Amino acid sequence: MSNSSRDTAEGAGWGSAERGTYRRLMPGGAEKVSWLDPRMLWAARNGVLASWFGDPTGRTRSRWTAQREAAGAPADKVIRRDDPDRFSFLVIGDTGEGGEPQYAVVPGLLNAGRDTRFAVLASDVIYPVGSAGDYGEKFFRPYADYPAPIYAIPGNHDWYEDLRGFMRVFCDDAPPLPPEQPPRPLTRAWLRSLLWHRPRPDDGRGLAEARKLRAAPAQQAVQPGPYWAIDAGPVRIVGIDTGLLGTLDAEQGAWLREVSRGPRPKILVAGSPLYVDGKHHPCPVEGGGTVDDVVRDPEHHYVAAIGGDIHNYQRYPVRLPDGRTIQYVVAGGGGAFTHATHTIPRVAVAGVTERDFRCYPLRGDSLAFYSALYGRRLRLRRFFTLTEAEAAAVVAERLGIGPTRPTDPAARVTRRVRLVAALLGTGRRPDRAKRIRLPVRKIYTQVFSPGSATYSPPFFKCFLRLDVGPEEIRLRCHAATGNRAQEVDPPVEDEVTIPLA
Template structure:
């Protein structure tokens, strides 16, 4: 088994590695997405408009569900897959930028996924706005050789065109008829004037893209943007958290219904419930939260896996009755990397730092961002930290031992401490706190996508889950873009979850 980032720096992808062969999978021309480009920002305005003038996605989602029900989709939105006691499936989140980092995940994904029954894409299938015409290079082509069906839950980016592309590809749904705009000046009227709406899809282009995943074994039509899958001993439930990370009342009612019963359950959501050392229970319109449903001992949830944040995190949370639910973030499937070095020492829901896992490791994240900022600000000599320097300063600031053993001890210099503080490394506030550069919020929303790296290491990841009558074995594999990790994808984390 290949060394992981928890073992060696080489296992993280640092050092002199031969690049992988993922480029042979890519189209000859790839558009590099930039969130600094007004042509990208303006079509992606719907999230901002929804937060300012009210979120219409609940009503739009209801219209999609009504359309699918009229077309014969099961009323309970449950897919019956297999009665086998043993089966396996993949989870990969936030995939579709269509560039080097997304395609670098594919060789390892295909190798690890051999023998699996299906895959789930967890949030943000297509960047920047979920357009139908983008599915060829960002969904059908990269996963053309995955032999089993792929299901998906939408993320906020898939909603930037009112879910038209997502529903067309995954649900075989025709476009929704436009709704009449409000007639008098209201917040909804103003929103409707500014709202970005989908254009007509290129039907020939979509038909050609579908041919890339046209084998009978690859076909599946899901009942809507939220669904449940009964497979062997477990029920997998996927929910749609829309533009703003919430659940509408009708979906909430459905979620409570499909969560009943003794069958163990795994939630897949576009908005993780624990992330960055914080609890985000996910509000349901009309009252209650998604996490209330997950924690209810009568519902028998064993895990909740969320996308949206572009890295891997795991929180084993003890709940009533002495049970442990594994809360996982799994959004590292191809989009630009969200920092982990900004996560403070973990103390949440009785989960301590020693129980917490993340990928990339905080030191690798800091080293990655130091290079990125050094390049962007043209201050490489000042900002760039080696992985050993970054690991050492993270350990000092958080008061924890280094995650992986270091060779020669590294001295933490004033420059190292200053760079770590400027880049928002977790730890106690210091005199530089007010000078922090925008790493976590503004940077990851704007500058990170525009400054994405196109050479290894990439620090991407995906999950494989193997289910038996007694347990679910979850493994997080990394994808760095190096050849040795394509051949033998390292295991960055694994846990066995009992089903009893």
């Protein structure tokens, strides 16, 4: 197996390396998604409108699921497969930007996952607004050669056109919902409806042609709606739709509690993670309680909770008072711009410490990546750009942790290196957080990260492979850098064995 970023800088994708073959898969003239383009931000306005004027996704979701049940979808929303007691599947999060970072994942995914029984896309299948017309180049083309079915959970971006494209592709070409009664004038709902982004009438005209790219019978999957459960071998995989604002409506919450009952081991796949960036986000359910309450309940037998939305990899092994350990995983590195990991402070949450925590890219690689990016964009390369060794050294100093990659040469941490690390929001040790209050971390995550899409390696993308057996699951995070070496043999950046007993 090839070296990972934890072994060598070359394993992380740094240095002069042969570019991968992924560009041969890409269509000519692929449009690049720019989150600094005001037109793109305006098209993706529905999340902001929902937070200001009320979130309508619960009602819309209920209408979609009622329509699917009327069309014959199972009322319990459980997909029952015939997988054996030993099988494998993939999880890929936040895929659909359609550019080089997404396509760079594909060759390694096919090499490491060709024998898997199915794949799950976890959140944000299509950027920027989930349009049906974007599925050809952002779903059907990149995964044309993946031989098995693909199921999906929508993310907030898939909801920016009321889930219309998602339902057409994954739910048996579900017809449009009939129009609702217009809201009363001068109400919050009325203001929201005036500004709400909706799909174009002609959107998705090329969808029938795009479907031919994944037309083999073995590739077909029909799911009962935007949330579902899959009974596969000895486990049940429960997929939930967290909508525009990362919450569950009461109807889906009741379904989640019902489908979680019983002794069968379960894995949650969600549109947003429950632990991320060193914090707990339990995901509220309308009417009371949280998703994490359901996951932690010993009667429900969850062993892992995987969420997308944040575009990197993180893992938190949370040990519960009853002695069980649940693996909480962030898996959003499937193709969209990279969210920084160097902004994650020293981890101390729910009993999980830095010793237990894992992330990809490594914090030092994340800082080196961003320093080079903003050195180019601000035309201050000599000031901003840090070597991988300098970035790793200053991260270790600021967080009080040892070097993750011991093969890096010792680097001198100068005043310039410390200043760049501070400007780029490098996470701090908890004992220093109160002394230095720079607002850079929140601004960095919400403003700078979305402008971080690059089109040359290393990309620091990833996907998960889960090997399920009667007694345990082996979860591995595979890297995709965009370089040829990592395409041929995708390195394992993290691995954990999860007992099912």
